[in-house]
Amino acid sequence: MSLPPGFLDELRSRSSLSQVVGRKVMWDARKSNQGKGDMWAPCPFHHEKTASFHVDDRKGFYYCFGCHAKGDAISFVRETENVSFMEAVEILARETGMTMPARDPKAQEKADKRTQLADVMEQAVQFFRLQLKTGAAAPARDYLAGRGLDVAACDRWEIGFAADAWQAMWDHLRGKSVAEELILGCGLAKPSTKGGKPYDTFRNRIMFPIRDARGRCIAFGGRAMDPNDNAKYLNSPETELFDKGRSLYNHGPARTAAGKGQPLIVAEGYMDVIALAEGGFGASVAPLGTAVTENQLQLLWRISPEPIIALDGDKAGLRAAMRLIDLALPLLEAGQSLRFALMPEGQDPDDLIRSEGAPAVQKLLDQAIPMVKLLWQRETEGKTFDSPERKAALDKALREKIKLIRDPSIRSHYGQEIKDLRWQLFRARPQSGRKTPWKQPQNAPTPGAKSSLLAAAGEGAEEHLREAVILAAIIATPEIAAEFERGLEDLSCADPDHAALRDMILRHAIDAPTTLRAEIDANLGPAPLEKLHGLRHVAITPCLRKPGDVEMAQMTVAEELAKLQARRGLSAEIADAAEDLTGVADEAVTWRLAQAAEARNRATRSQQEDTTEYETGENGARINRDERTAFDALLDKISYSKPGR
Template identity: 70%
Template sequence: MSLPPGFLDELRTRSSLSQVVGRKVMWDARKSNQGKGDMWAPCPFHQEKSASFHVDDRKGFYYCFGCHAKGDAISFVRETENVGFMEAVEILAREAGMPMPERDPRAQEKADKRTELADVMELAVKWFRLQLRTGGASAAREYLERRGLRQDVCDRWEIGFAPDSWQGLWDALKGKDIPDELIIGAGLAKPSSKGGKPYDTFRGRIIYPIRDARGRAIAFGGRAMDPDDKAKYLNSPETELFDKGRSLYNVKNARVAAGKGQPLLVAEGYMDVIALSEAGFGACVAPLGTAITESQLAMLWRISDEPIITLDGDTAGQRAALRLIDLALPLLEAGRSLRFAMMPEGQDPDDVLKSAGPAAVQSLLDAAVPMVQLLWQREVEGKVFDSPERKAALDKSLREKIMLIKDPGIRSHYGQAIKDMRWQLFRAKSGGGGGTQPRRQRGQPWGSKAPQGPSAGAKSSMLATSGDARATEHLREAVILAACISCPEVVEAFEHGLESMTCMDREHDRLRDLILRHASEGAQVLRDRIRDAIGPDGLENLMSQRHVAITPCIRKPGNVDITTMTIAEELAKLSAVRGLMDEVNDAADDLSGEADEGVTWRLAEAARAAELAQRSGQEDKAEYVIADNGARLDRDQVAKSRSMFDQIDFSKGGKKSH
């Protein structure tokens, strides 16, 4: 059976040799460099203990320095599985998700035709290059000189020119007895709809030859000289040689440069690739006027595990980056991703090179951001998250994107990275960072700031001196934090409540931050992170405090039900006490003048509510309702509080009359 042209090239592109070989060998971790595709192992073809078997994943070849076995993925499967060529191809195609082609009795005929088409394309390359030296190409030469392309650069990149004539190339090829069907089949001419001679595809354009990974000319890109031309850039039509979605400009040279250690860059157009390569960034390619396809992404990863996408600093460039993220997420594998280097607004890499030089480009490449950061920016940029509903919408959107990742390990790391960035965003907006916060001002919602103790007026009231409320709050915070550390599985259910709980001292604030950021990594990792942050004694001091140690969830660590109940109750009580204390302070401040019946009544009601809150800490027979932050509130206390406010006439500062 003959395979269609290009099938084996596509199979080798989609198959990772290190993955194929990795099923049969144990890699030497000390000698191998997975990031560069440079892998070493004991040879599977002869008995040895040293790692003399070398796999170059980027070039797709293996070689043993002991027995001198060498080959590619197909030959490796043939040798290790003891199968024939076609069976080895079928095994690799099945693993790569490529259907085997139907038997084609004309396959050899097609292969011969592709060879003929490639020969015609080489004739066209020479003719276009010759036209660039004629008098009719003076404007094109001036344009190239303005863009910084000297004659030696044009020769190196085989740049040519298509005169503004209908049959210039056609007549030249016909003069060499090239059949019509080959000229049209190569995409160099189009049939006339009026019955006349076929006409040239490229007219009045600067020509850039496009070569495949084997170095064959398969297509052309043409830049219009007429500024009013509807198509500024024009590519060859798709032919038996050229598939636009499976081709990259400069792929052969970029593969060689990347093999020497240069980072693989993905630019937007021909001129960017040429400018970057001439400036020393030789491992540079470009898609051919379209968004990057899945096949092109596979080609990029075949060359480098982490290509850098250099996109123009305009809206179109940013949109292209965001589309690429959605394409890449389901295809991510360990050690294989993308980074993004955004050019300054309104500039492309060629502009940056001309204005600031290679060092400026290198700085932008060094600052390239990982894909997870660009994903985060897309979801949060220009948006305000000032309500639980908006935060929930953000979480939902990010969760949906992360679930596209098939690899569970990568999906877990993405989730943790997103959680870290989410924490930084909301902590910055809430003024977090430890320490105490200013006392809530009148009119602010309860619990919006950590209480700072009563004002001068409130200090003299019996409500403030009846007990150390701040000490009680500190104890409740300690119990909540210790419970979360003992059973981090429950933290996710209380994230909103914990985020809104501003702690009374810096130590508790740091612990709360560490819990929210690292609880998803497991109990042991969380404890290690806490010990690294506050020292080995800090965690032990918290857990050994008497009021913490006697808590049921600490005595039975890991019990989800008990821990959930403990955290819910303590959050509810802490919120209730702080809210009531704020009201007490506000009422006490109103006693600056003559006390009236309304203020006195408010203080009495506040005192009674505080007493009920204290009593709930000693016996728990109440029925609860769930607050917006996930905390459980005493149903009776909620009802009484509502009743109290219903009877207050805020316009007069006193009790309503009935």
């Protein structure tokens, strides 16, 4: 089977040689430069330990300085997979989404139509550029000047103008003896539905040539000069040359600039890209009138492992960013992600660079946020999580998004990052509007009371002591942490060391309890734990004297959390009552205080259930029923053993 040369050129253009080779080799990180497409590895064709096998991803060729093997993606697949030329082509075509041409014995005899189409497109570029210099294009030149583009800039970007005429391009190309089917095949004209001459696709528009990675003009983008035109921007229709979802504006120059170390920036439109490039950000590209597609995303990652998405600072721009996140999540790989630089509201990169200059853009690029932060922002911004149901809905939504990530390592890191962000959102913090607890005047403390542990700890002594017991019990038995996650989140922890230990428990003990101690030592050092275990009331905690007793630890933590909650509830009721007493007092205040005090008293008593059954004696005292039964049996035995019985 013969293949048209244009097909193989397109196949090589779409294939990433470094990705094809990367399946067979381990890259040398010290010698390789992924941003420049300059990759080195031990040769897969002969045994060696040094990295003498070189891949030039931009040119699409490999060469081994040891065994002198060389070739392109097709030859590499042939050699490593032991397949024929056509089988190698079919493998690469499937990977790049290209359809193999139908078998045609006369294919070799046919002219390469793609090459002919590319030649016609170059003629169109020159025609549009000449039209920009005519008198009819004066408003277009004024518009471009108002956008900061002088004559030299227009020449650099090959900007042109399509006259407000029905057959200007058609007549020009036909006058050059260009075949009608080629003009129509380029998308430069459309057939008339009334039986007349075909008419030009672009009329009264500023024209931007769209070139592929190899520099061939494959399409045009036209900006309407008529404000009443329904289509402000119009792209060429899809042709044999142009696949909108697989092309990027400024692809070739951006790849070169990114190879020299510039950050790859993805903007929305032609003018954004031109403004960024003119301002010094040469590695700028744009999708072509649609949201970024999966194929375009793969093209971006072939240029740079972490492109920066610079979208307009309006709702439409933010929605586009969110759609891109959903597209990118399943495709993430180690070292391959996205960052987002959100423009100020109502501005695009072109506006920003013209109003505030390149430093303002650079500042936004430096502050670009990772994808996980924007994912979190989407699920939480403008929402209130004041109920368990709303928090559960947030958790569910985030879990569903994280499940889309195929790479298990990245999925794990996303889960940990989301957990950290969740903790920052729900962590205990003073509630606005909370009333200051009422304080009853106290008599002066005695010298003995002043030296006690409770007095030394200050006003929050009781909470401090109970929090210490809770933290120590869970650190000793981390497998119970998940059961008490909500209670841990509510701990205020005025002591910085206690707060740090609480955070480590919430971040690590829930999912990986066995690693908790190692994480604490690695992140906090030994001091906070030594300080915690050095407290006398912690040292005498029953569950710490019986390490590994899960049931005892559960009862200890549950009891201490209940006591803390009851104490805080009583303080809140006292504060409310103190405020109410400034008005007309009634029995409701007394009842509320009594209920709160009773709740505190119940919690203060041990919550371990006493399953013993009691009877009331003649004097009103309670007697253990089992002990009473055993005592009666003993008396009967004694009485039966007496003489005469």
